[in-house]
Amino acid sequence: MFELIAQNLATIMIGAVVFAILAAVVIQLIKDHKNHRSSCSCCGCKNCASSGVCHRG
Amino acid sequence: MSIKIALAGNPNSGKTTLFNDLTGSSQHVGNWPGVTVEKKEGTLKGHKDVMIQDLPGIYSLSPYTLEEVVSRQYLVSEKPDAIIDIVDGTNIERNLYLTTQLIELGIPTVIAVNMIDVVRRNGDVINLKQLADALGCEVVETSALKGTGSKEAAEKAVALAGKPEARELPPVFNGSVEHAIAHIEESIEGKVAARYLRWYAIKLFERDEKVIEELKLSDTLMEHLEEHITACENELGDDAESIITNQRYAYIAKLVQAAVKKKHVGQKMSASDRIDRIVTNRILALPIFAFVMFCIYYISISTIGDVVTGWTNDTLFGEMILGNLSTWFESIHVAPWLSGLITDGIIGGVGAVIGFVPQMLILFFMLSILEDVGYMARVAFIMDRIFRRFGLSGKSFIPMLISSGCGVPGVMACRTIENERDRRMTIMTTTFVPCGAKMPIIALFAGALFGGSGLIATSAYFIGIGSVIISGILLKKTKAFAGEAAPFVMELPAYHVPSARNVFHSTWERGWSFIRRAGTIILASSVVLWFLQGFGIVDGVFGMVDDNNTSLLAAMGTVISPVFAPLGFGGWKATVATFTGLIAKENVVGTFGVLCGFSEVAEDGMEIWSNLAADFTPLTAYSFMLFNLLCAPCFAAIGAIKREMNNAKWTWAAIGYLCGYAYVIALLVYQFGRLFSGGSFGIGTVFAILVLAGLLYLLLRKNKYDERIHERKVAANV
Numbered sequence: 001m002f003e004l005i006a007q008n009l010a011t012i013m014i015g016a017v018v019f020a021i022l023a024a025v026v027i028q029l030i031k032d033h034k035n036h037r038s039s040c041s042c043c044g045c046k047n048c049a050s051s052g053v054c055h056r057g
Numbered sequence: 058m059s060i061k062i063a064l065a066g067n068p069n070s071g072k073t074t075l076f077n078d079l080t081g082s083s084q085h086v087g088n089w090p091g092v093t094v095e096k097k098e099g100t101l102k103g104h105k106d107v108m109i110q111d112l113p114g115i116y117s118l119s120p121y122t123l124e125e126v127v128s129r130q131y132l133v134s135e136k137p138d139a140i141i142d143i144v145d146g147t148n149i150e151r152n153l154y155l156t157t158q159l160i161e162l163g164i165p166t167v168i169a170v171n172m173i174d175v176v177r178r179n180g181d182v183i184n185l186k187q188l189a190d191a192l193g194c195e196v197v198e199t200s201a202l203k204g205t206g207s208k209e210a211a212e213k214a215v216a217l218a219g220k221p222e223a224r225e226l227p228p229v230f231n232g233s234v235e236h237a238i239a240h241i242e243e244s245i246e247g248k249v250a251a252r253y254l255r256w257y258a259i260k261l262f263e264r265d266e267k268v269i270e271e272l273k274l275s276d277t278l279m280e281h282l283e284e285h286i287t288a289c290e291n292e293l294g295d296d297a298e299s300i301i302t303n304q305r306y307a308y309i310a311k312l313v314q315a316a317v318k319k320k321h322v323g324q325k326m327s328a329s330d331r332i333d334r335i336v337t338n339r340i341l342a343l344p345i346f347a348f349v350m351f352c353i354y355y356i357s358i359s360t361i362g363d364v365v366t367g368w369t370n371d372t373l374f375g376e377m378i379l380g381n382l383s384t385w386f387e388s389i390h391v392a393p394w395l396s397g398l399i400t401d402g403i404i405g406g407v408g409a410v411i412g413f414v415p416q417m418l419i420l421f422f423m424l425s426i427l428e429d430v431g432y433m434a435r436v437a438f439i440m441d442r443i444f445r446r447f448g449l450s451g452k453s454f455i456p457m458l459i460s461s462g463c464g465v466p467g468v469m470a471c472r473t474i475e476n477e478r479d480r481r482m483t484i485m486t487t488t489f490v491p492c493g494a495k496m497p498i499i500a501l502f503a504g505a506l507f508g509g510s511g512l513i514a515t516s517a518y519f520i521g522i523g524s525v526i527i528s529g530i531l532l533k534k535t536k537a538f539a540g541e542a543a544p545f546v547m548e549l550p551a552y553h554v555p556s557a558r559n560v561f562h563s564t565w566e567r568g569w570s571f572i573r574r575a576g577t578i579i580l581a582s583s584v585v586l587w588f589l590q591g592f593g594i595v596d597g598v599f600g601m602v603d604d605n606n607t608s609l610l611a612a613m614g615t616v617i618s619p620v621f622a623p624l625g626f627g628g629w630k631a632t633v634a635t636f637t638g639l640i641a642k643e644n645v646v647g648t649f650g651v652l653c654g655f656s657e658v659a660e661d662g663m664e665i666w667s668n669l670a671a672d673f674t675p676l677t678a679y680s681f682m683l684f685n686l687l688c689a690p691c692f693a694a695i696g697a698i699k700r701e702m703n704n705a706k707w708t709w710a711a712i713g714y715l716c717g718y719a720y721v722i723a724l725l726v727y728q729f730g731r732l733f734s735g736g737s738f739g740i741g742t743v744f745a746i747l748v749l750a751g752l753l754y755l756l757l758r759k760n761k762y763d764e765r766i767h768e769r770k771v772a773a774n775v
Contacts, residue, residue, distance in 0.1 A: 010389040018399060022584060025577050032577075 059106045060218045061135070062211065065128060065159060066143030067152050068114030069434075069550045071171045071201040073097075074559075075143060076111035078207045101211055109211070110137065116151075118158045119265070126267075132162055133253060138218035139165045141210050146176040146183060146198070147551060149317055153309045156192065157229050161259060163252035165217035166194045169210040173198040175551065179327070180320030187316040192227050202556050226255070229308040234300060237289040238262055241282055248272060262286055263298045329551040333435065342439040349432070350518055353423045355511030358500050362416035363509045366500070370412040379404055394601060398587055402651055406583025409650025410575045410643045413497040418568045420496060424461060425563040429555035433458050434547065440522075441545045447526050448533035451545040453483040457490045457525065461518075462567055464488040464694035468701055476543040482532050484701050485711040488690040489524040491517050493567055494574075494642035495686050501646050505670045506678045513679075517686055524687060524718065531755050539762030571643070579647045582640055586610065586633075586651045605652065623741050624684060624720070625677035625727035635684065641691050676734065680727035687719035721748055 005012065064072045080099030101107035112128040119125060132140070142159050144152040149170070160166050170176075170183055189196040195213045199206030230238065241258040249257045249272070260268040261282055269279070286297050293300050326334075336345050356362065379400055386396040427433050437458065441451025452474050460467025467487045474480040491499065496514070503513040532538040589610035593602040602608050606629075614629030621627050621635070630652045638645040653668040673681065689695060689712045699708045728745035732738065 007390075008392065010386075011392040011395050014386075014391055014399075015395055018395070018403075022581065025581050028577055029581065 059108055060104075060139070060215060061108050061110060061137040062101070062214045062218065063110045063112055063132060063137040063140045063164075064143060065112050065132070065140055065155070066114060066171075067116055067145060067148075067155060067548075069548060070114065070143045070145040070152060071199075072111055072114060072143050074201040074556075075141075075169070075171070075199065075207050075210075076109060078201055078204050079109050079211050101215070104215065107211075107215055115155060117155055119263075132159075132164070133256075136250075136252075137164060139167065139214040141214050142166055142168045142194075143171050143199075143201075144168055146170045146172045146181075147179065148548075149183065150309055150313045153312065154305055157227070157305050157309065158256075160192060160194060160226065161256045163255065165214070165220055167210050167214045167217065168192065168194050168196045169199045169206065170196060171199045171201055173206070174200040174203060175553070182318040184316045184318075188312070191312050191316065193225055202553070227308065227312075230301070230304050233289050233292050234262070234304060237285040240285045244278060244282060245272065245274070248274070259301065262289075263301055327551065329431075329549075332552055333549065336432070337435050337438055339442075342435075343443070346436055346439060347515070347519065349427070351511060351515045353420065353427070354514035354518065357416050357420035357423060358496075358503055358514045359509045359511040362419045362500070363504065365415035365419075366412055366504075369415055370408075374404065374408040374412060378408070394591075397591065398584065401591075402583050402587025403580060405650045406586065406647035407575050407580050407650075410497060410579050410647045411572065413500050413643075413646065414568065414572060414575075416500050417493060417496055417571050418564060421462070421493065421567045422560065422564045425560040426555045428458075428563070429553075429559050431550045431552045434549055437547060438549060441547075443526070444529065445542055445545075447529035448538075448540075448542050449482070449525070449529040450479065450542040451547065452543060453479060453487075453525075456483055456487045457522070460487045460490045460492055462493055463570075464492045464690045465697045467492070468694060468697040471701055474543065476540070478538050478540055479543055481702065481707060482529070482538050484698055485532075485714055486525045486528045488694055488715065489528070489687055490521040491686055492642070492690075492694075493571060494691065497643050497646040498638075498682060498685055501649070501669070502673075502678045502682050505667075506673060506675045513682075517682065520683065520722075521686065524722070527756065528714075528718065534755070534758065534760045534762065536762065539760070574641055574643065575647075578641050579644055582637060582644050583647050583651055586637065586648055589613075590652055610652075621684075623728070623744060624680050624723040625731070626673070626681040626684075628672060630672060631681055635681075635688075638685055639689065639692055639695075641693075642685070645685055676727060676730045680723045680730070683726055684719045684723035687722060688716045690715070721752060725749055725752075 064076055066072050076097065076099060079101055081102050097111045099109050099111075101109050110131070112131060113125075115125045115128045117125065118129045118132070131137075140159055140162075142156050144156060156166075156168060168188070170185065170188075173183075176183060183198070185196045185198060195217065197206055197210045197213060199210055201207055238255070238258045241261050242254050245257060245261070246254065257268060257272070261272075264286070274282070289300070290297055295303070335341060338345075382404070383396065383400055386399070437451045437454045440454040444451055444453060453471075456467045456470040456474075458467075459470045464487065467490070468484055471480050471483045471487065474483055491514075495517075499514045499517050503509055503511075507513050533540075590605040590608045591601055592599065593608040593612070595602055595607055605611060610633055611629045614633040617636075618627045618629050618632040621632055626632075630649070633652070634645045634648040637648045649669050653672075690698075695708075695712060698711050699705075702708045702711065724745055725748065728741050729749075732742055
């Protein structure tokens with residue numbers, strides 16, 4: 001078991017980093033969606049001049 | 058207790074710049090009217106208990122437009138403690154019209170005479186003391202752009218906030234009107250807050266429908282008020298609303314004559330007027346606009362942008378990152394699948410998009426300069442002349458200007474169009490204008506197949522505008538959109554040197570969101586795509602595949618690809634890229650980055666996009682590019698369309714129309730392009746001829762609804 005881990009240590013560590021980044025991205029996308037922050041090219045609705053009309057309160 | 062200070066003023070008088078200056082906020086500032094549609098809030102720097110509220114720009118407190126309704130509703134119902142009225146000093150006479158209405162609200166008001174630097178440069182002098190004495194308000198001079206005077210205005214407003222108004226109102230109206238207003242005030246006393254008594258009385262005198270509806274006065278009382286109003290109208294020989302308007306302007310004219318000394322009285326043209334004589338000239342305007350846009354795309358896509366993007370793609374991503382990373386992975390024995398995921402999937406997809414950031418930044422920088430200098434407002438004016446011929450108004454061009462950055466705020470900006478038919482039509486067509494996210498697609502094909510020609514990007518922009526015009530002609534002949542274009546009134550702001558802060562802020566705002574998207578949604582999509590193109594079922598066994606033509610993605614793409622065969626790009630890779638573009642338009646590029654082996658090609662030291670060029674001819678590439686530029690926008694923009702249409706049927710109609718139109722245009726371009734470049738006459742050509750005939754019929758047929766409108770007008774005149 002330990003031998004297997006030792007042989008694949010680089011894969012496990014780099015894989016963990018990649019997985020963590022992907023998880024963070026997915027969480028961020030879900031958060032943005034919940035906060036009505038669209039993924040448009042203008043920093044989302046937050047900075048849109050008309051944001052108040054769509055997202056009151 | 059917190060203090061609320063409202064910023065009110067005419068459109069483009071500098072409210073948002075002043076708001077940003079006072080609050081340290083970074084709201085988007087545009088040098089055209091209508092940037093603010095809804096109020097925005099921020100805390101005054103150094104005063105945590107003072108809230109500054111930026112209201113949409115308005116010309117009056119009459120509820121004719123959405124912006125006026127929003128501002129008026131706020132001022133009357135939310136009762137700010139003070140108002141800073143921003144008056145454009147270069148156009149003081151028209152700006153004071155709103156001032157005379159604001160001071161009737163009974164809220165302590167500070168008048169900020171803005172753009173004072175321009176006033177001085179013109180050699181004009183404004184006597185602030187005389188203005189203050191006449192209007193009964195504190196008056197300060199400001200230059201929001203240079204950041205002078207704004208703090209003083211805010212401090213004065215804070216000092217006045219909440220204090221009862223003991224000032225005497227300026228004598229705007231003559232005796233007869235004041236007599237009628239006094240009677241109305243007497244009749245509604247106790248029914249409205251004492252502070253707003255005079256304002257309500259004047260509005261009732263004007264027979265303001267919204268105020269009548271709000272107060273719900275009894276019929277007997279309304280009849281009584283009507284007697285006073287009618288008596289005044291009979292005496293002055295005009296209707297009540299016109300009496301109020303005329304007397305306001307007469308008062309302002311007198312005041313301006315006394316308080317403002319103009320260096321050049323009469324018809325001397327300003328520098329802006331002289332420039333406008335050329336750039337808005339009936340014949341020269343359009344060629345100048347085309348030339349300006351060509352220069353912008355040429356510089357950003359072909360020259361400086363191409364060099365920097367070439368370095369980012371070839372050297373930074375190709376040699377430095379991918380080369381070193383692959384060697385390192387090999388040396389530490391990382392599993393091939395993980396190495397593939399990172400180099401081919403993540404860096405292939407994200408790197409392909411990030412590579413275009415330099416071009417995007419240069420493009421956004423130049424567009425921001427054009428906006429800030431005041432040229433884009435002229436373009437709306439120029440386009441109004443053209444749009445009007447085809448049943449659209451220049452008001453529809455404002456959302457399109459915004460769409461050149463991003464389709465979402467572009468679609469949202471359509472809400473300022475009062476006419477529902479025009480609003481729907483603008484929502485349906487505004488995403489034809491290529492947004493920032495579509496630029497990498499254009500840059501990719503321009504670089505891979507057209508030698509980096511600036512004409513490709515320029516043609517994409519004008520095909521977008523041309524599509525709006527064609528759609529205007531087509532749709533205005535249908536029952537759902539028939540009708541005359543709404544009138545378009547727009548003030549052309551004076552040209553000014555662009556503010557470095559505004560330009561860099563706007564460039565960074567757009568550029569950063571592009572990078573952010575690459576790091577989030579594009580990254581996630583690239584990983585999914587890498588998996589789908591790297592795995593498949595071979596000989597009944599699921600596993601990694603060596604050739605992505607046998608992958609799951611290829612299987613899915615192949616099922617749908619025949620739909621696009623008549624357009625010239627019937628391969629599964631192009632089909633998949635078209636669909637992933639719906640997630641975000643840059644994803645088209647990211648998809649090709651993953652599918653065309655961005656990393657492998659770079660490692661070989663070959664031209665990054667030569668693999669892509671092998672899959673397309675210039676004609677099929679142009680057809681593919683057109684389809685992706687004109688078809689349904691990304692999901693975020695589709696969501697905005699759904700919100701603005703507020704109707705599932707209309708949303709689907711918009712998506713269907715965009716896709717259908719894109720299909721027709723790409724079909725015609727490919728089929729006729731193929732025929733004229735020596736291709737054989739086939740079933741596709743016949744299909745294209747039939748489609749062209751149908752399109753020409755729809756474009757050239759008589760507009761029966763126009764005739765009906767004309768008949769109705771004639772009948773009304775009779």
